[in-house]
Amino acid sequence: MQKLLLLGAEAIAQGAIDGGMSGVYAYPGTPSTEITEYVQHNKLAGERKIHSQWSANEKTAMESSLGMSYAGKRTMVCMKHVGLNVAADVFINAAITGVNGGMLVTVADDPSMHSSQNEQDSRFYAKFAMIPVLEPADQQEAYDMAYYGFQLSEQFNVPVMIRITTRIAHSRAAVAQKPLQPENKISLPTDLKQFILLPAIARRRYKGLLSSQESFEISSEESKYNKYIDGADKSMGIIACGIAYNYLMENYPDGNLPYPVIKLSQYPMPRKMVNKLAKETKSLLILEEGYPIIEEMLKGYLEKENVKGRLDGTLPRDGELNATLVAKALGFNVPEVGTVPAIVANRPPAMCAGCGHIDAYNALNEALAVYGKGRVFADIGCYTLGALEPYEAINSCVDMGASITMAKGAADAGLVPAVAVIGDSTFTHSGMTGLLDAIQEGTPITVMISDNFTTAMTGGQCSHAYGKIEDICKGLGVNPDHIRVFTPLKKNHDEMVKIMKEELEYNGVSVIIPRRECIQTMGRKKREDAAAN
Amino acid sequence: MKIDIILAGVGGQGILSIAACIGMASIEEQLHMKQAEVHGMSQRGGAVQSHLRISDKPVASDLIPEGNAELIISVEPMESLRYIPFLKNNGWIVTNVKPFINIPNYPEYEALMAEINARKNVIAIDADEIAKQLKSPRSSNMVMLGAASPFIEMPFEAIEKGVREIFGRKGDEVVNKNLEALHAGRDFAQKIMNA
Structure with missing residues (x-):
């Protein structure tokens, strides 16, 4: 069979498809995004109707994956390393419920923090949960491990982690395919109480997990990968x-x-x-x-x-x-190498020319000028680049959703006005519950949901927030008079500043929504339309 | 044989199309290859690079060790200098001369070009201008690949085939434009080498 030239991330996707997977669940995050995207575009996956829609966040993704496993089918959930923090609750507990259909938890770590807030090592999580880990050395192993991982998971009745890092996720090499496996048929767990972690059952399941450790170790001793x-x-x-x-x-x-x-x-x-x-x-x-x-x-x-x-x-x-x-x-003498000439300037990533976040930040900076710097809690996405010159518009970036809740805490401490900046996709990932906290107490914060209709930083995946933000905010209890929508364009600068100033003055929860499509996804759609005609 | 190539540019300039063509050519030639790419945050206008490793033996590391690259192909002049620590002593730099200025402290152009031209083994080419003259401004990356092709130890026909494969689904016209650009780049480099 002709070898395929695949990124490590894509090799895992192909291995899982060929290994009989019925559904992948994920929220995009570098360097894991390409796994799910590969399944979304794969012809066979389409024919088999393998589930590959994005989830709202990593926790909902892993829970859905566990549900598919409950129903007897083979399934994979994918995320970046910090996504596993979001899904940690279900992750640790899924080791105790065990699985029915084989379940792979594929986590892509990012040492050196190319696109991340930290470089945590997911192998610690697997040790914590006491489940086996497969860590491929190359793209072929990445393929093989996804293919073989379902059997391992079913054999040991636990989720199995596949741990990769940026270099293997984003490096391409030739991969040989194995024969296509049939999907599992739907089947209930033999013990219908297996997944009920009431203390009495959980204790029994946990003892089972503990007694399985020896067999996991024997499997490692005999593994063809060791x-x-x-x-x-x-x-x-x-x-x-x-x-x-x-x-x-x-x-x-x-x-x-x-x-x-x-x-x-x-x-x-x-x-x-x-x-x-x-x-x-x-x-x-x-x-x-x-x-x-x-x-x-x-x-x-x-x-x-x-x-x-x-x-x-x-x-x-x-x-x-x-x-x-x-x-x-190893003690080798490493030869001297050339140095980077001093003339070479740093070229950090930046928001794209024409990006709506830029216009929103320019207005926000002006509206906040009277209060002084240090009041803006931001989140994870392209708009985090507003931290850099010339904007220097934000003061925090910690984890998905932390903008709204940190602004709330700061406001509770007396820092009023406090502003949260969050993207549309991050808002539905982890921002809504924090907003509910603020509404519950009427905390005076101004939440700017910068809506560009997409999950932009990871390459323009669908945003669950699309077309729903005002309804969500109203439903949570934001006063409709303080939900303000406008188009972030240079020509609207004065209007934006005016609206922001009004809402900064308001002694309660207000939501301002600068709304304009991401210019990257807009450009791509135009090119696709042109190619189609 | 083994050849290690650093591809350099700015996020959005499409260096991966060059990597894909060489990668396809190496598969045609039954060679082993690994190609490490940059995805994510840096793609937003930051410096990006790809490590392309081709060998008749299996390739171990996905990344090129420092001091091991035979070739740097850069679609932007300043970026051609950023990866010097990876270049072998007698390695070549093939760079586009058209600057991509998206930072306030971009160096003064004359000084930058002087720094590049002061190095031995440099092909500096105005790929954008050549592509424009061919009435195919979007194929400047193929001009770059053509200019680098004399330093890639592989039959030129294999690289041509790689270009055909990669652009094939876009139709004959696109394929031919890109092949034309490839040839123009190669001619330019060979003239300099023979001078």
């Missing part, structure tokens, strides 16, 4: 997790690695394999793309073991790995 590769030089043993294995091998182009190595791609850690390596070698070097989770387990508090890695400075404590960093850790 390899013990012997080497003659026993002065050091190396454990290379996931993609770190590639950075290791990059330093041995002819493949002749002198040290014994464990290529580690399935967790929990295979204890016997690791013990063997520790016994046979004088020291250990741990290569992990992310937090030093394995290193910490092996090193412990007493530091009796000679374990090197991110914790002792052999490798940097933060950021992505690469072949050069690994070369230094």
Whole structure:
């Protein structure tokens, strides 16, 4: 069969489709977005009617996925690492309910924070939930693990995590396909109380999860993704997790690695394999793309073991790995390289020329001038770039939805007026409940919902808020006189400033909605229309 | 053989079309390849790069180690210098000379070009102008690919085939325009190399 040239993210999608998946659930987030988009555009997925619509947020996505698993079908939920924080409640509990149809939780971490607020390592979450993790080293493994992961999940009756990082998600390579599996037929769990986590049942299920740990570990020992590769030089043993294995091998182009190595791609850690390596070698070097989770387990508090890695400075404590960093850790002399000439200026991302957020920020800055700086709580999206020059219009960006609730807390403390800036898609992701808190107490905050009809930062996915924002706000209890809608354009600047000033003065919850389509999605639609005609 | 290429530009300039054509060509040639891209926040007008690695042996790292790239292809002049630490001592820079100015502190143009031209092994080409003369302003990236093609150790026919494959679904006219641009870029580079 012809190989496919796929991003790691796409390889997971194709592997899941070929492995008999009946539905994927997700909220877009870099670097995970392309998994779901691939399913949305895949012909076979269309023919099979595989569910692939976006969800309102990661929590609703994972709960729907668990529901599909309950009904006996194979399903996957995808998110970026911080999305797992949003879905953490269902995630931890789904390990206790277990599954019926195979369920994959695919999480894309972003070490070095290319497009994220932090670089948390999802393997910690899997350890917390006590479920197996598959961490592909390359695109072929990404495909294979999604394909094979459903069986693993069904065999062990728990969700299985696939953990990838930015480099594998967004790197393309050739991938060989496996034979297409049939979808599962609808079937109820054998025990209809399995998913009822009342204490009496939860305790029983939890004991079951605990007693399964040994079988998870045996599976890791026997996994084809975990390899013990012997080497003659026993002065050091190396454990290379996931993609770190590639950075290791990059330093041995002819493949002749002198040290014994464990290529580690399935967790929990295979204890016997690791013990063997520790016994046979004088020291250990741990290569992990992310937090030093394995290193910490092996090193412990007493530091009796000679374990090197991110914790002792052999490798940097933060950021992505690469072949050069690994070369230094191996003791190679790294040749001097050229430096970036001083003339090269930084080119950070910026809001697009003609973007409606720009006009909204220009008006907001003017309306707020009399109160002074430091009153604007923003959120996650393109409008976060309003933090940069020349706007410098916002003072926070923490997590999805935090704009409204942080403004509320600041107003409770006496910082009035306090302003929240949130996008349409982020509002329906996690902003509505916070707004309800403010309405409940009549907290004097001004919430600007900058509506561009799309989830823009991740590439223009559908926004659940489309056409519903005023109704949602009214339904939650915002006084309709204080829901103000306008078009953010330069020519409307004075009108916008006037409206904003009025609402900043109002002693209650007001919602102002600058509304204009994202110029990126508008341009794309025009090009598609032109191509169609 | 192995060739490591850094593709550089600004988010939205479409460097991935160049990567896709070379990638397709390498598959035609039965070579191993990996290509790391930038998605997400930086695509909003920020500096973007793609690491393209091609070899007759399996490729390990998705990222090119520093000091290993044979070639930097940049569709914007300042961006051609940002990835110098990745370039081999005797590596080549093939860069467009048309600046993309979306920052207030963009360097003075003459000084920038002097810095580029002071380096050995540079092909500086006005790809936008050449594409415009071919009445195909949107194919400047294929002019760039053509100018870089003498440094890509692969039959030129394979690269042509890659371009045909990538643009095929857009129809013959688009394919031919892009092939024309590819040839114009290659001719330009070869003239400089032979001079």
